[in-house]
Amino acid sequence: MAMTAAAAGNAPMMDINTTPLIDVMLVLLIMFIITIPLNTHAVKLDLPSGGGPVAATASNQIDIDVLGNVYWNQQIVDRTALQDRLRASIASSSEPLLRLRPDALARYQIVDEVMATVQRAGVTRIAFVGNEAYVR
Template identity: 50%
Template sequence: MAMSAGRDDGEPMMEMNTTPLIDVMLVLLIMFIITIPIQTHAVKVDLPQNSNNPAPVVEPQKNKLYIDANGTLFWNSVQIDDLTLRQYLDASLQQDPEPELHFQPDPNARYEVVDRVLAIVKRANVTKLGFVGNEQYRNDF
């Protein structure tokens, strides 16, 4: 019942010893597992680089876009149309830093007008947009 080393008649054993082969394969498998890079589920974000010279503190100009109850557009209290709005938005995007755009529709303004103006703002690629006056709706819901 012990390991057989050969036959009783003195002939050599014809079976291959697979124990060293299995040991080598296990070592190679472990080495392969160790060398596989760890899979990480990360989102790569390009963060701004810190420069040695501080940027000058510039207070950006704040433009106010207002829509009254009749659907009339006002840019900083001056009545404008859609074409002029697009021109003002393009001109403000050329400034460095980009000025903030404060958007304030009247509560009674028609949704179609507000949607049309927001589409114009989106097509102009404005990145600094804030909705002003939302606090008046906090008790409505």
């Protein structure tokens, strides 16, 4: 049989304590992982240098003032004339960008009606101008 408890009391300990060895190995492993240089995956691109002229894009602007008046490129228009001008701008070869700039105090109902008119006309390129004034 194996060693009995009585005989083991006087005999030296036969097992090696591996806990400090494992601790040292883990610390060395962590230090080794930290010191390994990271490989960065980079794609070399030859980007063109800026400096070419920026092409001016055609745009129309709709302004809405506090009183609810609607302006097409600084000319006051009614709803039917607005819809006619929207359809005419869409009929051109390249649809121009439509910029909508309501006044901060304009009624939401008027802005909503103008946006509905724009949508019914089939405009797909629209930008809201002046939203940065509302950021706080």
